Each structure stands twice: as C-alpha cells, then as structure tokens.
Amino acid sequence: MRNALSFVFVVLVAACGATEAQRTLPAKPARPPVVSNSSMTVTTLDGPEVGSTQTIALPFMNNFENKGDWYVTPTDAHAAFFVADALATKLGRIDLTMNGQQTTLVINFDNNKNTGHKTDQGFQLMLGSAQKPADYGIGKNDAVTVTVTKMDSLTFEATVSGMVSQLAAGRPNTNIPLRMKVSGVISLHRASAPPEISAGNYIDCDPIIHDWLNDALNRASSDCEVKFDDHLQTALNAAFSPMESAFTASQWQIINKPDPSVLFLSAPRGSEKEPFHGQGFKLTMAVNPNSAQGQQAMAAANTPDPLMVKMMELLKAGKYAEAQELQKQLDAKLKSASPPPSTRFTVQVSFNFSARELINFHGTFSTSALPGGGTVLYLPVMQPLSGGSSGEPGTWVLLGPWSQPTSTHLDGETTKVITKAQMNPSAPRLSVQNIAVYLNCDHDLATNVIQAINWSQLRALLAQ
Numbered sequence: 001m002r003n004a005l006s007f008v009f010v011v012l013v014a015a016c017g018a019t020e021a022q023r024t025l026p027a028k029p030a031r032p033p034v035v036s037n038s039s040m041t042v043t044t045l046d047g048p049e050v051g052s053t054q055t056i057a058l059p060f061m062n063n064f065e066n067k068g069d070w071y072v073t074p075t076d077a078h079a080a081f082f083v084a085d086a087l088a089t090k091l092g093r094i095d096l097t098m099n100g101q102q103t104t105l106v107i108n109f110d111n112n113k114n115t116g117h118k119t120d121q122g123f124q125l126m127l128g129s130a131q132k133p134a135d136y137g138i139g140k141n142d143a144v145t146v147t148v149t150k151m152d153s154l155t156f157e158a159t160v161s162g163m164v165s166q167l168a169a170g171r172p173n174t175n176i177p178l179r180m181k182v183s184g185v186i187s188l189h190r191a192s193a194p195p196e197i198s199a200g201n202y203i204d205c206d207p208i209i210h211d212w213l214n215d216a217l218n219r220a221s222s223d224c225e226v227k228f229d230d231h232l233q234t235a236l237n238a239a240f241s242p243m244e245s246a247f248t249a250s251q252w253q254i255i256n257k258p259d260p261s262v263l264f265l266s267a268p269r270g271s272e273k274e275p276f277h278g279q280g281f282k283l284t285m286a287v288n289p290n291s292a293q294g295q296q297a298m299a300a301a302n303t304p305d306p307l308m309v310k311m312m313e314l315l316k317a318g319k320y321a322e323a324q325e326l327q328k329q330l331d332a333k334l335k336s337a338s339p340p341p342s343t344r345f346t347v348q349v350s351f352n353f354s355a356r357e358l359i360n361f362h363g364t365f366s367t368s369a370l371p372g373g374g375t376v377l378y379l380p381v382m383q384p385l386s387g388g389s390s391g392e393p394g395t396w397v398l399l400g401p402w403s404q405p406t407s408t409h410l411d412g413e414t415t416k417v418i419t420k421a422q423m424n425p426s427a428p429r430l431s432v433q434n435i436a437v438y439l440n441c442d443h444d445l446a447t448n449v450i451q452a453i454n455w456s457q458l459r460a461l462l463a464q
Helices: 223-248 292-301 306-316 320-336 443-452 455-463
Strands: 038-044 053-058 069-072 077-084 092-099 104-108 124-128 133-137 143-151 155-166 179-189 218-220 252-256 266-268 281-287 344-351 355-360 366-369 375-382 392-399 406-411 414-420 435-439
Touching: 038 092, 038 124, 053 092, 077 179, 092 143, 092 179, 223 252, 223 281, 223 344, 223 443, 223 455, 306 320, 344 443, 355 392, 375 414, 375 443, 392 443, 392 455, 435 443, 435 455
Parallel strands: none
Antiparallel strands: 038 053, 038 179, 069 077, 077 092, 092 124, 104 143, 124 133, 133 155, 143 155, 155 179, 218 266, 252 281, 281 344, 344 435, 355 375, 355 414, 366 375, 375 392, 392 435, 406 414
16 A cells, blocks of 8 residues: 555446435535546447447536545655536536556456555446436446546546446346447646645655545545554554563463554544544453363353342242342442453553543542553543443553543542643644553453553653
8 A cells, every 4th residue: 555656547436326416515516626628428339329429528526625636746646536517417427536657557347446445446437317327337348448648736637448338236227328438538627736734744754645535534644644653553562562472371362453564544634633643552352261260250250149149039929129129239239349350351542632531430540650650540430431321440551741630520429530631732743742541451450461561662652
C-alpha cells in the first residue's frame, strides 16, 4: 500500500445496490467548481438495434467535499469521481477512480475491483436514469483501456475505450442490450487547486492529506500520520513484549493482538485539527482452559452459590416470601464479596486525550505511584468502556501531565471519577503528550501485568 505507484482506474461502482439518490448529494447543491467537457459514445453490439450509436455529453462532476476529486504528487496520483449528464442523472454517467502514475491501463474482468483499497481499479457506466438504470461493467470477455493524456492539480484528461456488459443481480434485463462498445473523453478543469491540508510534520515524510478515500466516512491518512503511528506501534510492541512472554510462559495465551502489518491508513475527517490519537493498541490474553488454573476457574464458575441453590428450591416450592429474603441476602453477599480472580484481561492504550471521565458503580477509587513515574488509578466496579449497567474492576496507568483524579457523586453509590491532562496547544500534532493504559481485570492481576510491562519504552515517547 505504501508503494502503490501503479496508475490505476477504479470505478466507484454505483451498482452496489444503491439508488441514484443514495449515491449523490441532496437536491439543489451548489454547482461544483470544476468544468467538465466530458462525453461518452456507446454502440449496441447485440439485440435488434445492433450498431445503433448514442453520444452523451457529461458536463457534471461530483466535486463536493468528501466526494469526487483528484490529486498529483511527485510520487503518486489518484482520482475518484463520476461524470454525468446531470446531478440527477437522466441519460448516463461514468464512474472512475485511479491510483499511481501509470498513464495507460487495460482493465479486464480479473483486475476490475471495488473492495475499498487504494490499489483497486475498475470502470463502469450507467445508461438511463435512477428510475430505469442500465448498469454496465467489465464481463469475462470484456476489457476497457484508459489512457491519461494530462493530469495536474488543475486538469484531468483521459480517454476510455472498450467493451462492457450489462450488470444484473438476477436475470438480465432483456429490454436493453447485453453488451456495448464504449468510447469516451474525460476532460476536467478547475481555475485553482484545492487548498492543501496538513496533518502535522514528522521525519522525512509528506504532511499533506491526499485523500484517496473519496465518498467515505473517513479520510485517508497523510504519509506523516502513517509513519508516526508506525513508530508508536513499534514502541508499544517493545513495551508489551516482556508481558506477553511472561504470561505465555505461565498458563496464559494470546487471544488477539495488533497486527504490525496493519498501517494507519484512514482517520476521522477533521481529526487533523486535534492532537493525534492514531489507531491505539489493544491486546487480549486469557488463561489456557486446558491448564490447571483454567480447570480450577471453570470448576469454580460451574459451582453454584449455596444461597442461590436454596433460593431456587424455595421458588419451586412456592415459598416466594422466603425466597425474596434469601435474594436480599444473596445481593448483599455479592455486593460485599471480592470479585473472582480474572481469567482474561485486555490492555488498551490511548494517546493525547485531554480527560478521562469514568463511572464507578460501587466503592471508592484509589491511586498509587508507578515506579519511575506515572499514576495507577484503580476503580473497583467501573462501567466498561463499551457502557452498560454492570461494572467490573478497572485499572488505569496514566503517563504524562495528568491531574490527580477526583470524584463527584451521581446517584446511589455511583460516582464519576475525572482526571484531566494538561495539553500544550503549541506542541507538534504528531507527538505524544500523554498516555493512558487501561486494564479490565481484578486488582491483583492488574498489578502483575503492570510489573511485567516495560514502561521505559512508553515514557520515551513522552520525551521525544
């Protein structure tokens, strides 16, 4: 993905089950600041009107924010847009995306892809309107050649020619030709290039966002964001490797961990205005169920509480008042009892958040100093990060300029625990100002996990 320099055209396939209204913006948008002198000519190759030809002017391009666009850099090029006779297409449109610097590309059935990757390529056209569309793509015996004649920040020009076949989810529509010959000219021009948006500088990289993720929820990451996040992942792997080794040697196994080959290729739109959060880190381990510890935990989990057994007997006997009294005793017992030893834990790491607001359902939080620098915050019955009305033990390790945690009463025994980080607004965006490490397991296990982590690797990130 980093070295994707092949010049590729990919169709932003409108025929993925979406209607024309779903594929475009709401009615009456402002005219996009791109002049299109594009057109396509289609010739029928089968049916009763063999040889009939239709030429359609395509003066519209979907050049809206987060939609169609193109860019060129010294090492890369990309485009993703459609051209049509109008926003609400009535006669026809061509969907097109490209990637890389190759100026001529032959797209066939095997390399015509639309899987959401930068290296995808393809071509598709639509005849008719949203009410009566006829979608054509590249079939097994088809191919389309795309040749770029000019591409810079102001101009995109290319020609297309080849054969396409009717696309149909079920039986083909026999009222329209099954196969067409297509030729066309894509000619786009704008008076000025879009303003460059920087996502922050790092070392020997391009800080500008070149968004190949057009018409998507996220935007593409900049080269510097990808490089900096890869640096963070390297440090995180070094920090947690000793812990992984210690626990795998002691009846534990890794359930899932970050794949080092997965790069930070997309980011929320607008995130370049905030401190960098990256993709974070999440690793889960569990006791091996076949180990002695795993067998003991399973036996304990399958052994019912005597009060629960007695309560069920009373319910079966219809003694509801007595059962209700036992239920109160059971609730009081569970409330005061220590949580069972955890047989599973997840480590989650986040960067550069200005505050943490945590809900604790019962008990009081406690803090202690992490040797070497940092604060360990323990909540006995914390609401999980995913939410919910039941709690579990939670431990946080806070590195950087975090305030001492405080709590405010909500209702009943529930409190909100708040800790804030002092953020430096002039700090480089691609830097680490604070780190928060979360462990969802019992206190004793969290203590053992913390002792096995190489915290110097994480503190080094703060010092850079």
